[in-house]
Amino acid sequence: xxxxxxxxxxxxxxxxxxxxxxxxxxxxxxxxxxxxxxxxxxxxxxxxxxxxxxxxxxxxxxxxxxxxxxxxxxxxxxxxxxxxxxxxxxxxxxxxxxxxxxxxxxxxxxxxxxxxxxxxxxxxxxxxxxxxxxxxxxxxxxxxxxxxxxxxxxxxxxxxxxxxxxxxxxxxxxxxxxxxxxxxxxxxxxxxxxxxxxxxxxxxxxxxxxxxxxxxxxxxxxxxxxxxxxxxxxxxxxxxxxxxxxxxxxxxxxxxxxxxxxxxxxxxxxxxxxxxxxxxxxxxxxxxxxxxxxxxxxxxxxxxxxxxxxxxxxxxxxxxxxxxxxxxxxxxxxxxxxxxxxxxxxxxxxxxxxxxxxxxxxxxxxxxxxxxxxxxxxxxxxxxxxxxxxxxxxxxxxxxxxxxxxxxxxxxxxxxxxxxxxxxxxxxxxxxxxxxxxxxxxxxxxxxxxxxxxxxxxxx
Amino acid sequence: xxxxxxxxxxxxxxxxxxxxxxxxxxxxxxxxxxxxxxxxxxxxxxxxxxxxxxxxxxxxxxxxxxxxxxxxxxxxxxxxxxxxxxxxxxxxxxxxxxxxxxxxxxxxxxxxxxxxxxxxxxxxxxxxxxxxxxxxxxxxxxxxxxxxxxxxxxxxxxxxxxxxxxxxxxxxxxxxxxxxxxxxxxxxxxxxxxxxxxxxxxxxxxxxxxxxxxxxxxxxxxxxxxxxxxxxxxxxxxxxxxxxxxxxxxxxxxxxxxxxxxxxxxxxxxxxxxxxxxxxxxxxxxxxxxxxxxxxxxxxxxxxxxxxxxxxxxxxxxxxxxxxxxxxxxxxxxxxxxxxxxxxxxxxxxxxxxxxxxxxxxxxxxxxxxxxxxxxxxxxxxxxxxxxxxxxxxxxxxxxxxxxxxxxxxxxxxxxxxxxxxxx
Numbered sequence: 001x002x003x004x005x006x007x008x009x010x011x012x013x014x015x016x017x018x019x020x021x022x023x024x025x026x027x028x029x030x031x032x033x034x035x036x037x038x039x040x041x042x043x044x045x046x047x048x049x050x051x052x053x054x055x056x057x058x059x060x061x062x063x064x065x066x067x068x069x070x071x072x073x074x075x076x077x078x079x080x081x082x083x084x085x086x087x088x089x090x091x092x093x094x095x096x097x098x099x100x101x102x103x104x105x106x107x108x109x110x111x112x113x114x115x116x117x118x119x120x121x122x123x124x125x126x127x128x129x130x131x132x133x134x135x136x137x138x139x140x141x142x143x144x145x146x147x148x149x150x151x152x153x154x155x156x157x158x159x160x161x162x163x164x165x166x167x168x169x170x171x172x173x174x175x176x177x178x179x180x181x182x183x184x185x186x187x188x189x190x191x192x193x194x195x196x197x198x199x200x201x202x203x204x205x206x207x208x209x210x211x212x213x214x215x216x217x218x219x220x221x222x223x224x225x226x227x228x229x230x231x232x233x234x235x236x237x238x239x240x241x242x243x244x245x246x247x248x249x250x251x252x253x254x255x256x257x258x259x260x261x262x263x264x265x266x267x268x269x270x271x272x273x274x275x276x277x278x279x280x281x282x283x284x285x286x287x288x289x290x291x292x293x294x295x296x297x298x299x300x301x302x303x304x305x306x307x308x309x310x311x312x313x314x315x316x317x318x319x320x321x322x323x324x325x326x327x328x329x330x331x332x333x334x335x336x337x338x339x340x341x342x343x344x345x346x347x348x349x350x351x352x353x354x355x356x357x358x359x360x361x362x363x364x365x366x367x368x369x370x371x372x373x374x375x376x377x378x379x380x381x382x383x384x385x386x387x388x389x390x391x392x393x394x395x396x397x398x399x400x401x402x403x404x405x406x407x408x409x410x411x412x413x414x415x416x417x418x419x420x421x422x423x424x425x426x427x428x429x430x431x432x433x434x435x436x437x438x439x440x441x442x443x444x445x446x447x448x449x450x451x452x453x454x455x456x457x458x459x460x
Numbered sequence: 461x462x463x464x465x466x467x468x469x470x471x472x473x474x475x476x477x478x479x480x481x482x483x484x485x486x487x488x489x490x491x492x493x494x495x496x497x498x499x500x501x502x503x504x505x506x507x508x509x510x511x512x513x514x515x516x517x518x519x520x521x522x523x524x525x526x527x528x529x530x531x532x533x534x535x536x537x538x539x540x541x542x543x544x545x546x547x548x549x550x551x552x553x554x555x556x557x558x559x560x561x562x563x564x565x566x567x568x569x570x571x572x573x574x575x576x577x578x579x580x581x582x583x584x585x586x587x588x589x590x591x592x593x594x595x596x597x598x599x600x601x602x603x604x605x606x607x608x609x610x611x612x613x614x615x616x617x618x619x620x621x622x623x624x625x626x627x628x629x630x631x632x633x634x635x636x637x638x639x640x641x642x643x644x645x646x647x648x649x650x651x652x653x654x655x656x657x658x659x660x661x662x663x664x665x666x667x668x669x670x671x672x673x674x675x676x677x678x679x680x681x682x683x684x685x686x687x688x689x690x691x692x693x694x695x696x697x698x699x700x701x702x703x704x705x706x707x708x709x710x711x712x713x714x715x716x717x718x719x720x721x722x723x724x725x726x727x728x729x730x731x732x733x734x735x736x737x738x739x740x741x742x743x744x745x746x747x748x749x750x751x752x753x754x755x756x757x758x759x760x761x762x763x764x765x766x767x768x769x770x771x772x773x774x775x776x777x778x779x780x781x782x783x784x785x786x787x788x789x790x791x792x793x794x795x796x797x798x799x800x801x802x803x804x805x806x807x808x809x810x811x812x813x814x815x816x817x818x819x820x821x822x823x824x825x826x827x828x829x830x831x832x833x834x835x836x837x838x839x840x841x842x843x844x845x846x847x848x849x850x851x852x853x854x855x856x857x858x859x860x861x862x863x864x865x866x867x868x869x870x871x872x873x874x875x876x877x878x879x880x881x882x883x884x
Binding site: 020022259331 | 477482483486495497
């Protein structure tokens, strides 16, 4: 428990409307998008970098754990405060500070919702490509802290590829500025990259400079139906090997299709093993059309039963709504789900899909597969009921096998969700002792009292 | 949990499917203004679950988060897992009301609102305020500027009040103009009768002009929505029974209302009384006949309006019409029928206006912020009229229009249609 004096001091720093410690408030800041939960001792919602700095200085002095969070949509329990302490919610620092059109750079506070930023820059013809499925319920700060991905990463890269600079409050309260409004910058170590994906363990990101690009003016989206899941995964490679680079190449298997269809009633096919969602985009309509036709043609050659190109923006929007609804709609199938995000070299996708289904068959629990097949990033979701001890006891071994599959095929544990607490037991086998040792040294230099999101990423 | 024994509570199926994904945060008007988890649908679901499972006390602190929900139902519509957080918030209010009943609710919903005559008497001072010119004086002398913001905004909610409640003026039977093709019942909502009488009078003219003989039972009672919002589902059931019996006597094919809130409640009677063997079938048969006026008009061959209205119009979706009844194309179609009227789609038209019945009174600051978002969108359309078939929304929009000094008129869609037909 926290000393009352510390709570009083927090109120002095951010005001009483920014400090909560009733049992209800602690409970609603105890979870993220997983089944894990643990209450913090106090919740703090700062408005400025200066306030964050004072909060961290206090936490450093008193050795109070600080767990930073955005909208808590994470899938690795990275923002669950297992050691209590302060839950630092960045949601009220949500301003777009500057939209510099001449340099195509947005200066933002960490708590801005990703979709809000996208809408604001698209109004002036600019484009912020990273599009995690949680764009509407996650913040840029959280996206940077987890180096979030999304469907469009296939063509446009991940969040980190768009971060030019950061404002970070360090463990002792000092404020660090990295990078700047420049595209090229090789002066000193790349600290921007160090904080990107650090999951709140090295500092608190309060603001960022983001690189924007010109908005592609045209997009075509195709829904491709496959009688066989294997054909669908082979088609992914065939498209990319042929030199076509779609913006997205998404795979959704039959269970996921059935769940989404039950929710949205879009008329998705229920008698296929998989669909691919292929989108091409660009500024030349003829090229965009040519690419989607080329992709469609390759799919047909590889066993696609049918290819439907969305006729208008409404149809396209509903296909993407369907894709974004996949993960949450699985809740209709079972009370609990564990969604992983392994990444493999894209040539290994068909084999990865085959092995995942074999694991599911061996343990008798469903593993639903969907994800960003184009960049080798798959979301195997194990469905189960945590209250059933028989099912719950299988989860550990199943997860372990899923990760082994990824590693054996030359891949890794996580493409976009991060390590958090859930993948911690497996990180040693993914990275090896030398890498872990160096990373732990970095953590120690940045956070000597281990107050920043303690217990996350690395095994003790 | 001992305090919940013998209490009617939401079942675990209403919350077990929530996987905390957070999708609902994006569409929740209270979350988007307060940016705190407790003001989000996900937060409310977790709080409901923890209190029903006994981990948290169902006390005044917890129930406050259930009352902070605007029940706009955007989360209900969105949740891919099938959780209905807004319904759960209402269920928790009902649970709490059984444990700690509030006497004022019995008085207000059980006694006052349930008797139209009593309600008319109580609101007489408001009509006098309007009639005696006090209202003009209020604004003319600039007294509005002296008042604290909330009182001023509550005053601005009031439309130009009718001299007499419409209930006292309307005949029991309104004959169709020309041949009668439909025998319909009209459900005159309390707010429509007391405050928007001219609108409902227009609704009746439009129905009569389109071949309807209209029966308006005078002894109808409140639809029940206010009692439902305050956790008194038991009173809603009683009110439902009174209304169902009245329309059975009237022997009508349809039951039409021009109030979005009444319509959505009346359509729920079937569900509400499904556990009562004496009433279940009668309630289903009643609910099946209920139509919003725009929904009904678009389902029959309609006389085309002849007069032009030269203006820009936009439309705000009442939550109780769009999500409560799935009616959103029809009011737009009605407006587009009128020559000269340029229809401009309101950005985020389906986003709550912040009225939510009484939130302007009970949760003033959030309500005003939610309204601000709506008004920003309204101003972007440059419309002269904003149409919306809900008295709560109209009152709230009026507050926004006054606050910003706009020359926009807030109207019911059918009022414009009536004007385009030409009054008789």
